[in-house]
Amino acid sequence: MAYTTLISAADLAEHVFASNWVVLDCRHDLANPDFGRQAFAEGHIPNAQFATLDTDLAGEKFGADKAFRGRHPLPDRTKFIATLRRWGIDDDTQVVAYDAHGGMFAARLWWMLKWVGHDAVAVLDGGLPAWLAQGMFVSTETTSRMLGTLTDQASLVAVVGVDDVLKNLTACTRTVVDARAADRFRGENETIDPVGGHIPGAKNRFFKENLQADGRFKSADQLRSEFSELIGNPEQAIMQCGSGVTACHNLLALEVAGLPGAALYPGSWSEWCADPSRPVAQTV
Template sequence: MDGLISTDWLNRHLSDPDLVVLDCTVHIDETPEGFINRSGLDDYLLGHIPTAGFADLKGDLSDQSSPIEFAPPSPDAFCAAMGRLGVGDASRVVLYDSMFSAWAARVWWMLRWVGFDHAAILDGGLNAWKAEGRSISTEPAMHPPRELTPRPRPELIVGEDEVRAAIDSPGAQLIDTLPAESYRGEVALYADRAGHIPSAINISALDLIDETGRYKPLVQLAAMHELDRDQRIITYCGGGIAASSEAFALTRLGFKDVAVYTASLQEWAANPANPMTPSSSDSI
């Protein structure tokens, strides 16, 4: 199973006994107080791809005790949560959402982080499935609980200290995956501090997706990523979601040393000791 699968593929394999389909949707609501992330569970209950369960990034797929939104739980806790959704060591997993596949990519990346490599993202997500008139179900998922064994790859997720060290390291490249206006410092999304982490280049995760919500062809993605493959690449955004979509694209392009700064600017910008650079000279 490829890391990116089509609606046709999924439709043909929905009844496979080892296949677990998971809706990973989170909604972003604009309020007078700012943007708020809301679980997509209510919409899932109104209709989802048949057999799909719901992977709740606002619930037990994040560390609820952390002040950082979407902070990864421990590998053991994450594997236990996935096991309750029916994901086991012998499973294959298809992930989707209804917003540009970034939420699905976050779950995909965490599965890689705990050593599970049999997951794929549904290209175009729920919107592509619906646009083709495919069936929608309100029936709950019936996957029995299974055991997913943690085999952690701690190098796939980095913290503040490694990001700080990467700023001046010739062996590392930081990628800011937020929109260009945020990168340039025209808007301040976190802690009233505008700009980006020094030495970071800008490749917006939104630019990975075409007008239909699908990932662009590999040849186009490759043209966007003319990077040194010997460098360690660290992606970040606001909360590690768009950064996971970029990490997914880099992995499909064959980059071997990719990590996600999951706390991203919500942690970095909140610490006044961490530098921020408004600039227009580092984007590609």
């Protein structure tokens, strides 16, 4: 049985050393890019490898046209496939991504594997804290795997670009949902967002609203009820955030809720606000 959304710490423990399972540590700190690798070196789930948000899970910030694509734009698809092979991933590999932030960064890797057509990927529910709470140990040993043979398949997820979002300002056929914290959405946190505010017409769903107090995801029924109040047809919804990372958390929550089909806007707010000609709203 493939795990395609979430996996518990207990279930991961049963398979963590399986030859056809790959575990990836996605810990990161937006204010300290070295944090994740340092934390990994100090202790990680056994047999895990480290995935770097800024390089492994993101591409060049400027396109061939010199336009800014956002803080964490999608990498070149071919290069990303090569990265996945470097981690030892084959077409039949079960991948598990985790972090220590409620899935904030692991969900990005989850979505990106779906982007290249690999369905057998799950986020560790509750992350490293859930692993430790089960009494599991961590390791400082490095893991080396043979080069994988993953092939690029048809994408399992939808993507939209800045032009699609611009057109929607007039068409108003799609619901844009912003995963940033409420103060950033309102334009009140200049430390993180020098240009404050949000895309006109967007709704706010802070990604942490998907979690229970213990850091694990809410039930499918609760998520379905909450998202149904926010969006109608999920296939007409666009998820975004600051740079296309935590938006993936909302996309994962929608999948858990049984509401698939929403699209990711990878450039998100960081790309949108880089062009002063694009409109900005600062009220809820």
